Amino acid sequence: MIFRQLFDAASSTYTYLLGDGGEALLIDPVYEQVPRDLALLQELGLRLVATLDTHVHADHVTGAWRLRQRTGSRIAVSAAADASEVDNALRHGDRIHFGARHLTVRATPGHTSGCLTYVLDDNSLAFTGDSLLIRGCGRTDFQQGSPQRLFASVHAQILSLPDACLLYPGHDYRGITVTSVAEEKRYNPRLGGDVDVGDFTGHMNNLHLPHPKLMAIAVPANLRCGKPDGEAPTDLPTWAPLTLRFSGVWEIEPMALLEQQAQVQIVDVREAPEFIDQLGHLHGATLVPLSELTGRMDAFDKERPIVAVCRSGVRSAQASVLLSKAGFSKVANLAGGMLRWKLEGLPAESDPV
Template identity: 60%
Template structure:
């Protein structure tokens, strides 16, 4: 069975796509965003997948790719079009190549026009295609920089995308209105730039007069992406917290390992967000834990020290996960949740106060 996830970066309006073979766990990630690497890694690890490689559909101008950082952290290989001009990739893709993951594959189709190195990735059964910045939902990528060519784009779309089955679902690299998917049949009929009876001349005239401002990140993104996102070290915003061995979840929560907490509970602030009767109940409490029920937490954050990490605890880990959100909104950065809560803590036989045996 195919595993397919469409992920979104709000800052750059970029879609990242995860595809995997559920039988083997082999996976590929298309158009990863540098700032979202932690999110993408969390999803891959939670689904117990093995990331074989990342694929960029072109050299992006609006965000830096996460390809290099994912290679560094997960051992994946970097793939990009041979026509892109990018350096540092492990595989340079040509028209007709196949990117294999398990028993599935993506076929590479050259679709230049937005840039000369743009590709579209077609799933083996032609039920879906990832069109990058070539064909968007009721639109297309721009053609006014990075060696763009409206004539080449018109031909590429008609020969490489519109020849797919009408029911083939199309997933773009960007959308700025919250739209997520379209189809070959829809775009052939309704795309205002090139659908219906519109000619190549109609299309090039439309594209010549778009008059769009250049992407805000172009001066940073293009040079970085020509090196596949390579940097000398991880930026501070993606560095893992250093105060404890933590795990980042796809839900966006930092979680702490119970063994570390048991050995170091004196060095952190433990905030138990259960109700008073639970705090005094049979599950007991972690030594030095402080009771601040979840409903009271937002109004009592001033009682907590800003210079010591905080670990939140509840019965099963749900309320305490929300507590980390509240604390981060209040300006606390070193915050982690005890996943599984007191149920897990007791099941592992860890030290408690005031609990029943």
């Protein structure tokens, strides 16, 4: 089984990818991170069959609808959330299959009325959303939250799992990635040890937390499973057919660049001797060694697409990152560099600079 834990820094949200037999699930995808998630799915050779949200989030917008538009994946959310755009309204005891594996749905209301925990078929992993965080839990003061329901849910449905079961939360604000049932039973200051429902209720009712900053935007959007209220943005650049790598770099294939060659700026970031070696260089390319790029960016037009090139695509990937950080919005790296270009028999020049 393939398992990846991904992170959105803006909302401190964890997204989880599970894969088996060429099929994948994404738990709690984030709208802005959809291009990243699609790149990872492509690189791992996985087909997304479903997105699962643990609840209707108040601090970020789900990527469920956006992923369905791109991949045809099904959207699965708690039936209690009463959200639109849902393909699979989940209830306690349901199973979500991927490859030869499955997750079992456990209803864990209390943070919101529609919170779910997803448990892997062998009880080795569970994805708790905000119902149980690492040494903490989600708040209970909005979206039909209830400290009494959350206390009962966590103890009956999460802390009843085997002690060795690893628990993966929806968020962590300190950079901690995983905990276990045994740890939370012993050390969770809100729900572990000898804490009873009265202790827990008294604590939760006196947190006096401000509402999440994005709540007014996120909750209505998530009740539509992330479908925009208006025209949806495109995931892909429109100036050329590009592929986003999981590293965050957009790549252009050699044949696509050949078709666009007259319309784009090409910056070759190799050293001068390489520019005229046996690989040659692209027609119209400007030689700017990577070590000099930062100081020579003013020579390029930020309004026109720019493609970075090197021998293998490694140095030019770094150049793409530097150009993007400098405000160039239409940037791509030549996939495979001059090695791929020559391997595909495309024309190159070897004239001196």
